[in-house]
Amino acid sequence: MNAQPPQKPTQVRRPEFEVELTDANAIGDVERPLTITERLVNNEAVQRLTILVTLIVIWELYARWLNNGLLFPTFTETIRTFSKDIANGVLIDRTMTSLRTLAIGYALGLALATVLTTIAVASTAGTRVLSTLTAMFNPLPAIALLPLALIWFGLGTPSLVFVIIHSVLWAVALNTLIGFRGVPETLRMSGRNVGLKGARYVGLILIPAAFPSILAGLKIGWAFAWRTLVAAELVFGVSARSGGIGWYIFEARNDLDTATVFSGLLAVILIGLVVESVFFRAIEARTVNLWGMQR
Amino acid sequence: MTSALLEVKGVTLQYKTPRHLVTATYRVDFSVQQSDRYVILGPSGCGKTTVLKAVGGFMPPVEGSIRINGKTIESPGPDRMMVFQEFEQLMPWKTVYQNVLFPMKVTKRFAASEASARANAVIEKVGLTKFRDIYPHMLSGGMKMRVAIARAMAMEPDILLMDEPFAALDALTRRTMQQELLSLWDQLRFTVLFVTHSIEEAIIIGSRILVLSPHPGRVRAELDAEGLDHNSVGRPEFGILTKRIHSLLFGETHQLHAQQEIRA
Numbered sequence: 001m002n003a004q005p006p007q008k009p010t011q012v013r014r015p016e017f018e019v020e021l022t023d024a025n026a027i028g029d030v031e032r033p034l035t036i037t038e039r040l041v042n043n044e045a046v047q048r049l050t051i052l053v054t055l056i057v058i059w060e061l062y063a064r065w066l067n068n069g070l071l072f073p074t075f076t077e078t079i080r081t082f083s084k085d086i087a088n089g090v091l092i093d094r095t096m097t098s099l100r101t102l103a104i105g106y107a108l109g110l111a112l113a114t115v116l117t118t119i120a121v122a123s124t125a126g127t128r129v130l131s132t133l134t135a136m137f138n139p140l141p142a143i144a145l146l147p148l149a150l151i152w153f154g155l156g157t158p159s160l161v162f163v164i165i166h167s168v169l170w171a172v173a174l175n176t177l178i179g180f181r182g183v184p185e186t187l188r189m190s191g192r193n194v195g196l197k198g199a200r201y202v203g204l205i206l207i208p209a210a211f212p213s214i215l216a217g218l219k220i221g222w223a224f225a226w227r228t229l230v231a232a233e234l235v236f237g238v239s240a241r242s243g244g245i246g247w248y249i250f251e252a253r254n255d256l257d258t259a260t261v262f263s264g265l266l267a268v269i270l271i272g273l274v275v276e277s278v279f280f281r282a283i284e285a286r287t288v289n290l291w292g293m294q295r
Numbered sequence: 296m297t298s299a300l301l302e303v304k305g306v307t308l309q310y311k312t313p314r315h316l317v318t319a320t321y322r323v324d325f326s327v328q329q330s331d332r333y334v335i336l337g338p339s340g341c342g343k344t345t346v347l348k349a350v351g352g353f354m355p356p357v358e359g360s361i362r363i364n365g366k367t368i369e370s371p372g373p374d375r376m377m378v379f380q381e382f383e384q385l386m387p388w389k390t391v392y393q394n395v396l397f398p399m400k401v402t403k404r405f406a407a408s409e410a411s412a413r414a415n416a417v418i419e420k421v422g423l424t425k426f427r428d429i430y431p432h433m434l435s436g437g438m439k440m441r442v443a444i445a446r447a448m449a450m451e452p453d454i455l456l457m458d459e460p461f462a463a464l465d466a467l468t469r470r471t472m473q474q475e476l477l478s479l480w481d482q483l484r485f486t487v488l489f490v491t492h493s494i495e496e497a498i499i500i501g502s503r504i505l506v507l508s509p510h511p512g513r514v515r516a517e518l519d520a521e522g523l524d525h526n527s528v529g530r531p532e533f534g535i536l537t538k539r540i541h542s543l544l545f546g547e548t549h550q551l552h553a554q555q556e557i558r559a
Contacts, residue, residue, distance in 0.1 A: 292432025
């Protein structure tokens with residue numbers, strides 16, 4: 001039984017002291033530029049390139065080990081076909097056809113999404129309408145609308161544009177709306193404080209403040225549009241006059257020309273990579289990264 | 296006697312949460328004169344921020360009237376620039392300079408060249424010239440608050456509304472900012488309506504202090520705090536006023552407890 005509080009040990013008084021500052025010059029400049037090696041290792045482009053090269057090496061090794069050009073052509077063979085079709089203009093032609101359709105559909109989809117979300121933020125009723133529509137149509141695969149599009153618009157670009165709009169619109173609208181909802185109340189109030197209303201309020205406050213999620217919507221919309229287009233071309237590119245890249249792949253498959261199929265797929269992937277890591281990357285660097293809204 | 300710049304008469308404010316109708320203030324009266332440093336002080340839940348929002352034009356009173364220069368306040372406007380507690384009030388997509396310029400630009404209150412000159416001048420006044428072209432995410436809390444104050448001041452509003460602007464800052468920065476605000480006031484003599492929950496801050500900043508009681512917010516007292524600042528913190532007047540406000544806010548309950556103890 002020891003209910004007594006522990007005795008405080010007799011305290012030795014610690015002496016106070018003041019010293020002269022240590023000379024810190026030995027460590028060099030307080031701020032030192034990173035060396036080239038340090039910067040290269042941290043560079044995103046270098047990191048991405050390393051990943052790409054590794055994947056290509058794995059591909060080449062596997063294809064050589066399999067040794068069956070019909071099932072899985074090597075990287076070198078694919079590149080040979082690819083550069084041949086670039087040189088004779090076929091692949092460029094097909095790609096341009098696809099990209100033109102894509103640009104029209106993407107632009108129209110964005111315009112519609114802008115109109116819809118602007119109406120949606122104006123009132124609670126508008127928000128309900130948009131969120132219901134998005135919940136209905138966003139999960140609906142664009143390809144499933146293709147038969148309907150063919151009945152309404154016939155064979156050709158208008159049908160493709162229709163399905164692209166469908167795939168862009170809901171993804172962008174949904175993300176923009178989520179972004180608008182996430183704008184901090186204080187920021188909204190400081191916008192309204194200076195008398196901003198209506199379209200100016202949306203344009204000067206909501207859109208830039210919600211830009212990270214709008215940008216995410218644009219990226220998702222782009223990817224949806226691109227894959228929808230290629231898929232749609234595979235389905236009915238057969239009957240269109242000038243086919244796109246999907247049609248290029250379809251033709252090659254009919255000829256059991258797997259290397260050309262691969263080169264078509266490579267083109268699809270390359271365009272995806274360029275749009276993502278050049279176009280969208282540039283937008284990010286100039287906006288959300290610069291503003292510290294996204295790391 | 297000058298007529299009041301801001302007149303708040305019998306104002307009851309209510310707002311809705313998803314489940315309740317909350318009465319924030321009940322029949323609050325006060326008036327602010329030109330060049331007042333008018334502080335609204337009260338514990339949390341006394342509706343002081345709600346009063347400021349109502350003056351800002353963000354919420355209409357259920358009863359009573361709020362007038363500025365004799366005109367009833369109906370909507371938010373740049374004649375009542377607000378400074379908020381949160382750092383999010385700055386636009387992250389604009390630099391310090393662009394943030395300060397923004398209100399002048401959208402309201403077209405000043406010609407473009409004049410607006411630019413004013414923005415630079417006020418940025419210099421708050422000591423941020425070196426950081427003029429920096430984006431807000433690279434600034435410290437105190438600097439962000441300086442930008443917000445500069446932005447509001449550049450507009451030369453009839454009244455500056457400040458909602459606990461220094462509450463999110465560390466103690467040392469807060470003290471510096473209070474001194475800076477007072478020295479700006481010494482130069483420009485603007486009118487400011489300042490909300491705080493700190494008795495000390497109220498006495499240092501304010502020339503008049505409105506003490507509100509909580510649930511719902513009602514006026515308890517209006518006190519004079521002219522001439523008291525950081526230098527007078529140790530003085531007896533400062534201590535007396537602090538005690539007086541303290542008893543106004545908490546005194547009744549203390550007495551109640553004391554009486555109960557005596558009876559027991």
